[in-house]
Amino acid sequence: MAAIKEVVIGTTIFRISRFDPFRQLKLLGDLQKEVLPAAGSMLTTVFGNDTPGQERDESAMLNAFRELSAKLGGDALGGWAERLIDPELVSFELVGREPQKLTAAHRGLAFTDYAEILELLFHILEHNFAGPLARWVGRFGPAREKLASLSGSSTQASNES
Template identity: 30%
Template sequence: MWDGGKFTKYQQGEYTFTIRQFAPFKAIKVLGDLQKIISPALSGALSGLKKTPEADTNNFLSLAPILSDALEKLAYSLDGDKLQNAMEILLDKNYVSVEVVTKNGTKNFTQLDEGLINEIFTGRTFDLLALMVEVFRINFMDFSKLSSIPSGVREVFGEIKSPFREN
């Protein structure tokens, strides 16, 4: 098993998570599976952008039509099974761990398995979604290493990344 990759700490409330970058083959598989979920939302956002090309990215009301169209497309294409599948592939216990306090009071990182997910995130579904977004961001939103593609394409990727950076 691959044991490389960069580890990133992520603080969410009282919990500290470590997220390891996916191995290249896993990253491609995850991206392929997730694009079925993400593409409709991007399509909706682009159709909303066509309606309001002068949208100010610093003004929420200006972004409302874009977000509305993205969410509408996502609502038609996303169901509970797809969302659960996304959670399972993003929160792979071999790549995400959480700091827990042991019985003797020491802190150790342990794999984020289904039991810990239930323990930590029951009643906190949006925090679970935020962790999923963070895993996605760490694995797929670093466009600084795209040295072999044209700079114009890198700039487009940078624009896609900016809403994630703001949140």
């Protein structure tokens, strides 16, 4: 995994650098404490279907998403955005302009709507945690199959360079 990840979200190019390993460790601890309990139903719905060839129950996934949304409110989402979008580690570039740090003062330039913020948060988390977690989880037999089924069913929302 490269030290800097570049993604295009909308018409904005974002460059994401990794947190240092100790900050990653602390963030992972907080994520598993604050976000994973709220995401429990969703994870159970996604991972709970062990019948080969059987489709995931869309209504169960929708209900799990609603439960996650009820537990992870605006203050929590805003707090995580503040923690994860570090101007020293995230920059953005608009067409025809020089790259600049993604500071609070520049957020209005970088994003057109909240969905772009959520997508950037996803990429920050993926860049910092996907590789190490995949290596760690891959050491456990049954988890390998679940990981493979997840990566095979995911779709790419951004244009990565």
